[in-house]
Amino acid sequence: AAGLASAGKAQMIIGIGGVKTLSIARAVALVAPSDLRADDYIDGIQPDKPPLPFLSVPSACRDPFMFKDSIMLTDGRNRSCSLMSTAGVYPKAVFIDPETAVTIPSATFTFSIMDTLMYSIEGYMSEKSNFLSENLFLKAISAVVTSERRLDENLTDREAFIKAARAGLVTAMGLSMAGPGLGAALSMIISAGYRVPRVLVSAVILPIVLEYGLKVCPEKIARLAPILNESTEGLPAVDAAARVIETIRHRIGLKRVQMRLSEFGIGLDDLSGIASAVRKFDFITQLPAPVSTDDLITMLRKTL
Structure with a gap:
Protein backbone atom coordinates (compact mmCIF):
# COMPACT_ATOMS: atom_id res chain seq x y z
CA ALA A 1 0.00 0.00 0.00
CA ALA A 2 2.82 2.41 0.84
CA GLY A 3 4.48 1.62 -2.48
CA LEU A 4 1.28 2.32 -4.40
CA ALA A 5 0.79 5.62 -2.59
CA SER A 6 4.38 6.63 -3.28
CA ALA A 7 4.36 5.58 -6.95
CA GLY A 8 1.00 7.22 -7.52
CA LYS A 9 2.11 10.51 -5.96
CA ALA A 10 -0.86 10.39 -3.60
CA GLN A 11 -1.77 13.73 -2.04
CA MET A 12 -3.86 12.30 0.79
CA ILE A 13 -4.58 8.96 2.45
CA ILE A 14 -8.13 8.03 3.42
CA GLY A 15 -8.57 5.06 5.72
CA ILE A 16 -11.96 3.33 5.76
CA GLY A 17 -12.47 0.27 7.94
CA GLY A 18 -11.75 -1.21 11.33
CA VAL A 19 -8.97 -0.45 13.79
CA LYS A 20 -6.34 -2.55 11.99
CA THR A 21 -7.15 -1.03 8.60
CA LEU A 22 -7.06 2.50 9.98
CA SER A 23 -3.69 1.84 11.61
CA ILE A 24 -2.27 0.57 8.31
CA ALA A 25 -3.65 3.58 6.44
CA ARG A 26 -2.13 5.95 8.98
CA ALA A 27 1.21 4.18 8.65
CA VAL A 28 1.04 4.60 4.87
CA ALA A 29 0.44 8.32 5.33
CA LEU A 30 3.57 8.45 7.47
CA VAL A 31 5.99 6.44 5.34
CA ALA A 32 4.88 6.89 1.71
CA PRO A 33 6.47 10.34 1.17
CA SER A 34 9.81 8.90 2.33
CA ASP A 35 9.57 5.89 -0.02
CA LEU A 36 9.53 3.54 2.96
CA ARG A 37 7.52 0.38 3.51
CA ALA A 38 5.54 -0.52 6.60
CA ASP A 39 8.19 -3.17 7.39
CA ASP A 40 10.86 -0.46 7.40
CA TYR A 41 8.79 1.55 9.85
CA ILE A 42 8.32 -1.48 12.12
CA ASP A 43 12.09 -2.05 12.00
CA GLY A 44 12.65 1.44 13.38
CA ILE A 45 13.53 3.38 10.23
CA GLN A 46 12.01 6.83 10.63
CA PRO A 47 10.48 8.81 7.75
CA ASP A 48 12.60 11.76 6.63
CA LYS A 49 9.78 13.68 4.93
CA PRO A 50 6.52 15.17 6.23
CA PRO A 51 3.58 12.76 6.22
CA LEU A 52 0.62 12.91 3.88
CA PRO A 53 -2.67 14.24 5.29
CA PHE A 54 -4.69 11.36 6.71
CA LEU A 55 -8.49 11.17 6.90
CA SER A 56 -10.03 8.46 9.06
CA VAL A 57 -13.44 6.85 8.50
CA PRO A 58 -14.07 4.16 11.17
CA SER A 59 -16.55 1.70 9.66
CA ALA A 60 -17.62 0.39 13.06
CA CYS A 61 -17.72 3.90 14.54
CA ARG A 62 -14.71 3.47 16.79
CA ASP A 63 -10.93 3.62 16.82
CA PRO A 64 -9.31 3.66 20.27
CA PHE A 65 -6.11 5.14 18.78
CA MET A 66 -7.94 8.01 17.08
CA PHE A 67 -6.45 10.69 19.34
CA LYS A 68 -3.26 8.88 20.37
CA ASP A 69 0.15 9.27 18.78
CA SER A 70 0.43 5.51 18.27
CA ILE A 71 -0.97 2.85 15.97
CA MET A 72 -1.25 -0.92 16.06
CA LEU A 73 0.71 -2.73 13.34
CA THR A 74 1.17 -6.42 12.62
CA ASP A 75 4.51 -7.55 11.24
CA GLY A 76 3.60 -9.84 8.35
CA ARG A 77 7.00 -11.51 8.55
CA ASN A 78 6.50 -13.07 11.98
CA ARG A 79 2.88 -12.19 12.93
CA SER A 80 4.01 -10.15 15.93
CA CYS A 81 2.12 -7.02 16.93
CA SER A 82 3.69 -3.68 17.78
CA LEU A 83 2.35 -0.38 19.01
CA MET A 84 4.23 2.14 16.89
CA SER A 85 4.69 5.83 17.62
CA THR A 86 3.32 8.24 15.02
CA ALA A 87 5.58 11.04 16.26
CA GLY A 88 2.67 13.33 17.01
CA VAL A 89 0.96 12.78 13.66
CA TYR A 90 -2.83 12.54 13.98
CA PRO A 91 -5.70 12.32 11.50
CA LYS A 92 -6.51 15.65 9.87
CA ALA A 93 -10.18 14.74 10.17
CA VAL A 94 -12.29 11.84 11.40
CA PHE A 95 -15.68 11.10 9.86
CA ILE A 96 -17.97 9.10 12.12
CA ASP A 97 -21.27 8.14 10.53
CA PRO A 98 -23.44 5.63 12.43
CA GLU A 99 -25.03 4.69 9.10
CA THR A 100 -21.81 2.95 8.06
CA ALA A 101 -22.32 0.45 10.87
CA VAL A 102 -25.80 -0.52 9.69
CA THR A 103 -24.31 -2.69 6.94
CA ILE A 104 -22.13 -4.63 9.40
Whole structure:
Protein backbone atom coordinates (compact mmCIF):
# COMPACT_ATOMS: atom_id res chain seq x y z
CA ALA A 1 0.00 0.00 0.00
CA ALA A 2 2.82 2.41 0.84
CA GLY A 3 4.48 1.62 -2.48
CA LEU A 4 1.28 2.32 -4.40
CA ALA A 5 0.79 5.62 -2.59
CA SER A 6 4.38 6.63 -3.28
CA ALA A 7 4.36 5.58 -6.95
CA GLY A 8 1.00 7.22 -7.52
CA LYS A 9 2.11 10.51 -5.96
CA ALA A 10 -0.86 10.39 -3.60
CA GLN A 11 -1.77 13.73 -2.04
CA MET A 12 -3.86 12.30 0.79
CA ILE A 13 -4.58 8.96 2.45
CA ILE A 14 -8.13 8.03 3.42
CA GLY A 15 -8.57 5.06 5.72
CA ILE A 16 -11.96 3.33 5.76
CA GLY A 17 -12.47 0.27 7.94
CA GLY A 18 -11.75 -1.21 11.33
CA VAL A 19 -8.97 -0.45 13.79
CA LYS A 20 -6.34 -2.55 11.99
CA THR A 21 -7.15 -1.03 8.60
CA LEU A 22 -7.06 2.50 9.98
CA SER A 23 -3.69 1.84 11.61
CA ILE A 24 -2.27 0.57 8.31
CA ALA A 25 -3.65 3.58 6.44
CA ARG A 26 -2.13 5.95 8.98
CA ALA A 27 1.21 4.18 8.65
CA VAL A 28 1.04 4.60 4.87
CA ALA A 29 0.44 8.32 5.33
CA LEU A 30 3.57 8.45 7.47
CA VAL A 31 5.99 6.44 5.34
CA ALA A 32 4.88 6.89 1.71
CA PRO A 33 6.47 10.34 1.17
CA SER A 34 9.81 8.90 2.33
CA ASP A 35 9.57 5.89 -0.02
CA LEU A 36 9.53 3.54 2.96
CA ARG A 37 7.52 0.38 3.51
CA ALA A 38 5.54 -0.52 6.60
CA ASP A 39 8.19 -3.17 7.39
CA ASP A 40 10.86 -0.46 7.40
CA TYR A 41 8.79 1.55 9.85
CA ILE A 42 8.32 -1.48 12.12
CA ASP A 43 12.09 -2.05 12.00
CA GLY A 44 12.65 1.44 13.38
CA ILE A 45 13.53 3.38 10.23
CA GLN A 46 12.01 6.83 10.63
CA PRO A 47 10.48 8.81 7.75
CA ASP A 48 12.60 11.76 6.63
CA LYS A 49 9.78 13.68 4.93
CA PRO A 50 6.52 15.17 6.23
CA PRO A 51 3.58 12.76 6.22
CA LEU A 52 0.62 12.91 3.88
CA PRO A 53 -2.67 14.24 5.29
CA PHE A 54 -4.69 11.36 6.71
CA LEU A 55 -8.49 11.17 6.90
CA SER A 56 -10.03 8.46 9.06
CA VAL A 57 -13.44 6.85 8.50
CA PRO A 58 -14.07 4.16 11.17
CA SER A 59 -16.55 1.70 9.66
CA ALA A 60 -17.62 0.39 13.06
CA CYS A 61 -17.72 3.90 14.54
CA ARG A 62 -14.71 3.47 16.79
CA ASP A 63 -10.93 3.62 16.82
CA PRO A 64 -9.31 3.66 20.27
CA PHE A 65 -6.11 5.14 18.78
CA MET A 66 -7.94 8.01 17.08
CA PHE A 67 -6.45 10.69 19.34
CA LYS A 68 -3.26 8.88 20.37
CA ASP A 69 0.15 9.27 18.78
CA SER A 70 0.43 5.51 18.27
CA ILE A 71 -0.97 2.85 15.97
CA MET A 72 -1.25 -0.92 16.06
CA LEU A 73 0.71 -2.73 13.34
CA THR A 74 1.17 -6.42 12.62
CA ASP A 75 4.51 -7.55 11.24
CA GLY A 76 3.60 -9.84 8.35
CA ARG A 77 7.00 -11.51 8.55
CA ASN A 78 6.50 -13.07 11.98
CA ARG A 79 2.88 -12.19 12.93
CA SER A 80 4.01 -10.15 15.93
CA CYS A 81 2.12 -7.02 16.93
CA SER A 82 3.69 -3.68 17.78
CA LEU A 83 2.35 -0.38 19.01
CA MET A 84 4.23 2.14 16.89
CA SER A 85 4.69 5.83 17.62
CA THR A 86 3.32 8.24 15.02
CA ALA A 87 5.58 11.04 16.26
CA GLY A 88 2.67 13.33 17.01
CA VAL A 89 0.96 12.78 13.66
CA TYR A 90 -2.83 12.54 13.98
CA PRO A 91 -5.70 12.32 11.50
CA LYS A 92 -6.51 15.65 9.87
CA ALA A 93 -10.18 14.74 10.17
CA VAL A 94 -12.29 11.84 11.40
CA PHE A 95 -15.68 11.10 9.86
CA ILE A 96 -17.97 9.10 12.12
CA ASP A 97 -21.27 8.14 10.53
CA PRO A 98 -23.44 5.63 12.43
CA GLU A 99 -25.03 4.69 9.10
CA THR A 100 -21.81 2.95 8.06
CA ALA A 101 -22.32 0.45 10.87
CA VAL A 102 -25.80 -0.52 9.69
CA THR A 103 -24.31 -2.69 6.94
CA ILE A 104 -22.13 -4.63 9.40
CA PRO A 105 -23.57 -8.03 10.48
CA SER A 106 -25.32 -7.65 13.82
CA ALA A 107 -23.10 -10.21 15.57
CA THR A 108 -19.95 -8.45 14.39
CA PHE A 109 -21.27 -5.09 15.53
CA THR A 110 -22.13 -6.54 18.94
CA PHE A 111 -18.53 -7.72 19.30
CA SER A 112 -17.38 -4.23 18.30
CA ILE A 113 -19.48 -2.79 21.11
CA MET A 114 -17.85 -5.20 23.55
CA ASP A 115 -14.46 -4.06 22.27
CA THR A 116 -15.40 -0.45 22.99
CA LEU A 117 -16.56 -1.44 26.45
CA MET A 118 -13.28 -3.22 27.15
CA TYR A 119 -11.23 -0.18 26.16
CA SER A 120 -13.43 2.19 28.16
CA ILE A 121 -13.25 0.06 31.32
CA GLU A 122 -9.49 -0.37 31.00
CA GLY A 123 -9.02 3.35 30.44
CA TYR A 124 -11.20 4.04 33.46
CA MET A 125 -9.01 1.75 35.58
CA SER A 126 -5.71 3.13 34.21
CA GLU A 127 -3.28 4.75 36.61
CA LYS A 128 -3.01 7.66 34.16
CA SER A 129 -6.74 8.34 34.14
CA ASN A 130 -7.78 11.71 35.56
CA PHE A 131 -11.02 13.44 36.49
CA LEU A 132 -11.82 14.41 32.91
CA SER A 133 -10.97 11.06 31.32
CA GLU A 134 -12.83 9.13 34.01
CA ASN A 135 -15.99 11.07 33.27
CA LEU A 136 -15.56 10.42 29.56
CA PHE A 137 -15.18 6.69 30.19
CA LEU A 138 -18.25 6.67 32.40
CA LYS A 139 -20.26 8.27 29.60
CA ALA A 140 -18.89 5.72 27.15
CA ILE A 141 -19.80 2.78 29.37
CA SER A 142 -23.31 4.14 29.81
CA ALA A 143 -23.69 4.57 26.04
CA VAL A 144 -22.46 1.03 25.38
CA VAL A 145 -24.96 -0.50 27.80
CA THR A 146 -27.80 1.56 26.31
CA SER A 147 -26.78 0.65 22.77
CA GLU A 148 -26.66 -3.06 23.52
CA ARG A 149 -30.04 -2.95 25.27
CA ARG A 150 -31.66 -1.20 22.32
CA LEU A 151 -30.10 -3.61 19.82
CA ASP A 152 -31.46 -6.51 21.85
CA GLU A 153 -34.92 -5.11 21.24
CA ASN A 154 -34.41 -4.02 17.63
CA LEU A 155 -31.36 -4.87 15.52
CA THR A 156 -32.03 -1.92 13.21
CA ASP A 157 -32.53 0.71 15.91
CA ARG A 158 -30.71 3.78 14.56
CA GLU A 159 -30.45 5.31 18.02
CA ALA A 160 -28.49 2.25 19.16
CA PHE A 161 -25.93 2.84 16.41
CA ILE A 162 -25.70 6.51 17.35
CA LYS A 163 -25.09 5.56 20.98
CA ALA A 164 -22.40 3.08 19.95
CA ALA A 165 -20.71 5.70 17.77
CA ARG A 166 -20.79 8.18 20.63
CA ALA A 167 -19.29 5.58 22.96
CA GLY A 168 -16.46 4.91 20.52
CA LEU A 169 -15.68 8.60 20.10
CA VAL A 170 -15.79 9.38 23.82
CA THR A 171 -13.64 6.33 24.62
CA ALA A 172 -11.01 7.54 22.15
CA MET A 173 -11.10 10.98 23.76
CA GLY A 174 -10.57 9.42 27.18
CA LEU A 175 -7.70 7.27 25.92
CA SER A 176 -5.89 10.39 24.75
CA MET A 177 -5.28 11.00 28.47
CA ALA A 178 -5.13 7.43 29.80
CA GLY A 179 -3.92 4.07 28.59
CA PRO A 180 -5.60 0.78 27.71
CA GLY A 181 -4.68 -2.37 29.60
CA LEU A 182 -4.32 -6.13 29.61
CA GLY A 183 -7.30 -6.78 27.38
CA ALA A 184 -6.05 -4.44 24.68
CA ALA A 185 -2.58 -6.00 24.72
CA LEU A 186 -3.91 -9.56 24.67
CA SER A 187 -6.39 -8.90 21.88
CA MET A 188 -3.67 -7.33 19.71
CA ILE A 189 -1.20 -10.15 20.30
CA ILE A 190 -3.66 -12.99 19.78
CA SER A 191 -5.30 -11.38 16.76
CA ALA A 192 -1.95 -10.87 15.05
CA GLY A 193 -0.42 -14.20 15.96
CA TYR A 194 -3.41 -16.43 15.29
CA ARG A 195 -5.15 -14.49 12.50
CA VAL A 196 -8.34 -13.98 14.47
CA PRO A 197 -10.51 -10.84 14.26
CA ARG A 198 -9.50 -8.71 17.22
CA VAL A 199 -13.08 -7.96 18.29
CA LEU A 200 -13.73 -11.69 18.76
CA VAL A 201 -10.68 -11.96 21.00
CA SER A 202 -11.85 -8.93 22.99
CA ALA A 203 -15.19 -10.62 23.66
CA VAL A 204 -13.41 -13.68 25.06
CA ILE A 205 -10.91 -11.60 27.06
CA LEU A 206 -13.39 -9.11 28.54
CA PRO A 207 -14.30 -11.37 31.52
CA ILE A 208 -10.59 -11.39 32.46
CA VAL A 209 -10.59 -7.60 32.45
CA LEU A 210 -13.68 -7.49 34.66
CA GLU A 211 -12.26 -10.02 37.13
CA TYR A 212 -8.98 -8.11 37.25
CA GLY A 213 -10.88 -4.91 38.05
CA LEU A 214 -12.79 -6.66 40.81
CA LYS A 215 -9.52 -7.80 42.36
CA VAL A 216 -7.40 -4.65 42.14
CA CYS A 217 -9.80 -1.68 42.18
CA PRO A 218 -13.23 -2.76 43.47
CA GLU A 219 -14.02 0.76 44.72
CA LYS A 220 -13.66 2.15 41.22
CA ILE A 221 -15.74 -0.61 39.65
CA ALA A 222 -18.42 -0.12 42.30
CA ARG A 223 -18.77 3.52 41.20
CA LEU A 224 -20.20 2.29 37.91
CA ALA A 225 -23.40 1.23 39.69
CA PRO A 226 -25.38 4.48 39.15
CA ILE A 227 -24.92 4.50 35.37
CA LEU A 228 -26.19 0.91 35.33
CA ASN A 229 -29.16 1.80 37.56
CA GLU A 230 -27.88 -0.79 40.01
CA SER A 231 -28.51 -0.31 43.72
CA THR A 232 -25.45 -1.14 45.82
CA GLU A 233 -26.20 1.02 48.84
CA GLY A 234 -24.79 -0.45 52.03
CA LEU A 235 -22.71 -3.08 50.27
CA PRO A 236 -18.96 -3.42 50.84
CA ALA A 237 -16.93 -2.26 47.84
CA VAL A 238 -16.05 -5.80 46.73
CA ASP A 239 -19.67 -6.96 46.85
CA ALA A 240 -20.86 -3.81 45.08
CA ALA A 241 -18.23 -4.27 42.37
CA ALA A 242 -19.21 -7.92 41.93
CA ARG A 243 -22.83 -6.88 41.43
CA VAL A 244 -21.81 -4.24 38.89
CA ILE A 245 -19.75 -6.76 36.93
CA GLU A 246 -22.60 -9.26 36.91
CA THR A 247 -24.91 -6.54 35.60
CA ILE A 248 -22.46 -5.66 32.84
CA ARG A 249 -22.05 -9.31 31.88
CA HIS A 250 -25.80 -9.74 31.70
CA ARG A 251 -26.66 -6.54 29.86
CA ILE A 252 -24.08 -6.69 27.11
CA GLY A 253 -24.66 -10.33 26.41
CA LEU A 254 -21.38 -11.74 27.68
CA LYS A 255 -23.27 -14.77 28.93
CA ARG A 256 -24.12 -15.53 25.30
CA VAL A 257 -20.47 -15.51 24.25
CA GLN A 258 -19.57 -19.18 24.15
CA MET A 259 -16.23 -18.86 22.37
CA ARG A 260 -12.99 -19.97 23.99
CA LEU A 261 -9.40 -19.22 23.06
CA SER A 262 -8.99 -22.90 22.22
CA GLU A 263 -11.31 -22.33 19.25
CA PHE A 264 -8.67 -19.99 17.82
CA GLY A 265 -6.07 -22.75 17.86
CA ILE A 266 -4.56 -21.65 21.16
CA GLY A 267 -3.45 -24.32 23.60
CA LEU A 268 -1.94 -24.45 27.05
CA ASP A 269 1.59 -24.43 25.62
CA ASP A 270 0.91 -21.11 23.87
CA LEU A 271 -0.05 -19.16 26.98
CA SER A 272 3.49 -18.50 28.19
CA GLY A 273 4.48 -16.86 24.92
CA ILE A 274 1.32 -14.77 24.81
CA ALA A 275 1.74 -13.63 28.42
CA SER A 276 5.39 -12.74 27.87
CA ALA A 277 4.58 -10.72 24.74
CA VAL A 278 2.27 -8.48 26.78
CA ARG A 279 5.33 -7.00 28.50
CA LYS A 280 6.52 -5.19 25.38
CA PHE A 281 3.62 -2.74 25.49
CA ASP A 282 4.55 0.38 27.45
CA PHE A 283 0.99 1.04 28.59
CA ILE A 284 1.11 -2.10 30.76
CA THR A 285 3.03 -0.01 33.28
CA GLN A 286 -0.13 2.08 33.70
CA LEU A 287 -2.18 -0.79 35.14
CA PRO A 288 -3.77 -0.09 38.54
CA ALA A 289 -1.78 -3.02 39.94
CA PRO A 290 1.08 -5.07 38.45
CA VAL A 291 0.39 -8.49 36.97
CA SER A 292 3.09 -11.14 36.78
CA THR A 293 3.48 -13.44 33.80
CA ASP A 294 2.37 -16.37 35.96
CA ASP A 295 -0.74 -14.46 37.06
CA LEU A 296 -1.57 -13.69 33.45
CA ILE A 297 -1.17 -17.33 32.45
CA THR A 298 -3.55 -18.29 35.25
CA MET A 299 -6.10 -15.78 33.96
CA LEU A 300 -5.77 -17.02 30.39
CA ARG A 301 -6.26 -20.65 31.43
CA LYS A 302 -9.86 -19.77 32.31
CA THR A 303 -10.57 -18.81 28.71
CA LEU A 304 -9.29 -22.01 27.06
